[in-house]
Amino acid sequence: MKRASRRAALTILAACALGGGAAVGLLPSYWLFLATGVLITAVALLSLGLVAGRTGMIALCQMSFAGVGAWTVGYMNIWQVPGGLLLWILIGGLAAVPLGIAIGLPALRLRGINLAIVTLSFAAAFDTVLATITFPGQTSFQSVPRPALIDSDPGYFLFVLAAYALVAVGLAFLTRTRLGAAWLAIRHSERAAAAHGVSVPMAKLSAFGISAFIAGISGGLLAGFLGTLVSENFSLMQSLVLYAVATMAGAHLAEGAIIGGILITLFPELLRRLDLAQDIGNVIFAIGAVQALAAGEAIAESLRRLGRRLRGGASAAPAAAAAVRDGGLPASPAGPRPPPDGAGPPVLAIRGLSVRYGAVVALDGVDLSVPQAAVVGLIGPNGAGKSTFIDAVTGFLETYEGEVALENRPLEGVAAHRRAQRGVRRSWQTTRIAPELTVGDYLTLAAGGLDEAERDRILAWLDCPAAEMPVAQVDAGTRRLLDVAGVVAARPAVALLDEPAAGQSYDQTLRLAARIAEIPALFGSSVLLVEHDMDLVRAACAQVTVLDFGRVIAAGPPAEVLEDPAVKTAYLGVAEPAGGHAAAEAAS
Structure with missing residues (x-):
């Protein structure tokens, strides 16, 4: 699994390096601006992909966590906290963690629509709170500054690209650990996960906490991107759109988050150029999410399956297993625990x-x-x-x-x-x-x-x-x-x-x-x-x-038990009339 994690990380880094270089070298400033928005949205989608796509819990308040990160960065700026934007963004991510864990607590008892209602209610409440306050520095025209090294649009694009790559690579390694496998096991069967010694409550809370941290990071990146924000950036509708697109695109995968970021950021631009209502995009996203749920496969998963078919890699694993078997095994698997000597109480x-x-x-x-x-x-x-x-x-x-x-x-x-x-x-x-x-x-x-x-x-x-x-x-x-x-x-x-x-x-x-x-x-x-x-x-x-x-x-012993008349009666419904069995005589 270490090799698989390294392979996934190298793939992500290579794709980011090639894509980033091409974007900076080829895209005009406006499209580079949109590409930065795509990456920030992709980070938010990665956070939602962790809790919804991997752990199978419905979370409809992800943009609320992003709002916590953004407002924290705004206050850090107003208070002139040393360390600059990078440190502020990390603090913003950490500030969202307690809220993520608090929202995760109902998930220990609730599932499905009940959990959706709880998270939706939190998003609505947070939406109301943000609507009553302004973004820190907005009234005094004090926007969030960028460090000199990333002050330009290309510089900030590369900075956000690096942040996306770090999050995606970190999740690639994390999801190949036992904790990552536990999240997928919980999505499939909580009872089976517990049977492997997994603490289902702790695994769920860890998913919500890490997810909230990543969402808070995305909010901080957005604050540095736009300088000044409004409550509509983190509204209830934005959380719903994010969930729909995450489901449709497969945001638990790195490429799925990018696909989702493109849909959320560029689709409205397409509608604007066609002079169509922006709400059309929300309808299309909802239809796409329903289709993904019905088909049981998101866009990114379909692309991966197609890639495996084109590479013809499906038969490689059985061949590898045969090679292990044919390579000669020791008498037992490595490091067996010595069997007990039979003394003492039963196990x-x-x-x-x-x-x-x-x-x-x-x-x-x-x-x-x-x-x-x-x-x-x-x-x-x-x-x-x-x-x-x-x-x-x-x-x-x-x-x-x-x-x-x-x-x-x-x-x-x-x-x-x-x-x-x-x-x-x-x-x-x-x-x-x-x-x-x-x-x-x-x-x-x-x-x-x-x-x-x-x-x-x-x-x-x-x-x-x-x-x-x-x-x-x-x-x-x-x-x-x-x-x-x-x-x-x-x-x-x-x-x-x-x-x-x-x-x-x-x-x-x-x-x-x-x-x-x-x-x-x-x-x-x-x-x-x-x-x-x-x-x-x-x-x-x-x-x-x-x-x-x-x-x-x-x-x-099996030989005696399986010949017992009572056992035969239990299995066959009537005892076999052999050897003068009392049950057979009584039946006759």
Whole structure:
């Protein structure tokens, strides 16, 4: 991922250098003025792309944060604060952060239209405040000065271009970190993100805080650009237009922010030259945003997909994965945790676990233990309570009775992401991997600190694609293997695998069974396997527990449990009439 981040950064810097040189050398002064506006708008769009495009939260008050940055720069100028425009712009960005975090607090509980209403209300309130005050220095004709080095229009254009490049490069590196992967995971599934040990509240607040800082920077750049501002520059309508264009263009990508900046800045100029009403642009932006949401792909994403097709790079990742597999693997992934010696208490102990939904009893006094360095199966027919059991053990179901202890430490009252951090990791019945991630990004999210060599060996161990492959290009069956890879890469105390063989062929299932059986020795993790495939259970598990209607009806070695008449009755509806079974005799 470091190589990918460097590659993205170099691409952005090269594009900025070429584009900046061409603009300064070829554009007349008026068009250079407009190009500067494009870049300032692009910075604001990058800020919105972070919170809306990457984290999936609706934010309709982004220009309010920009207004905080602009007004801060204005006051710094009036107060003659030492340091000049560059320092003032940074202070303006920092001034917007507390407001960004404050607006982010409702996002911890609200989603969708409810969050949109909160952010829209803040934008309306801020609009009212700005309408009652003038920009600092406006009445005294004291505009924001530029330093001598960037006082000219070409100089300020290059200054804004450098600011845009720094923000875009910074986001390129940040989004390839675990925090960046967590933002995308939250957009796709908050529960899946928490299962990887991600604190969803902290990730959301960090997104709002960083986004507000970047928006404040854009406001400061606008203050230095125009010298004197008015409240209409940061109105509620400007925030709505920014959101619509960010959605349509794909502002979470560097090129998408530039495309959006061109649309917002140059489209009104086109309408003016055609003698058309400016409101037409807002209508077109709204239609474009709806189209992008319906198609599930913004302009910049479409361009990237087209570029990948033209380069023919889609097949490179599987070839790279094959090269890793064919290159010879050690007996285990790098640095395995030595398996415990089997002494001491079970790694996971559940006692008297009961869950009720009103009059419905989903689990009724379930006892189950997962020994150290063991693979234990949990089976049962549909509706037996297996998923409820996993949700309760991993903290996604807060209301239950009984005790859950990890390595003799009780987990009651411990949030889901804290349980994951302590060593209780899970996969899901249906894959919840964010398709915007690459395979390598996903493993970084799941495992935290993971060097590239170990990452590649783990992927090869499970026959997964290479790290550079986008998850969106991975088939459903292979994504289930990625789920397993993500769980075990974190080397938890216990891994709860929920139907990992779904979508696998018979041969693939047997290979997966062999891999699951190796997990305790290779990763030092015990395994609780929830599965319907009896071939997988027989091949991988040393012990099996059977649930039916929320109760344990059998437990022991697979060969014995699967021949138990009660188990056959649970699965088949009637016991097989063999060996004089009492249930069969009663039925006759």
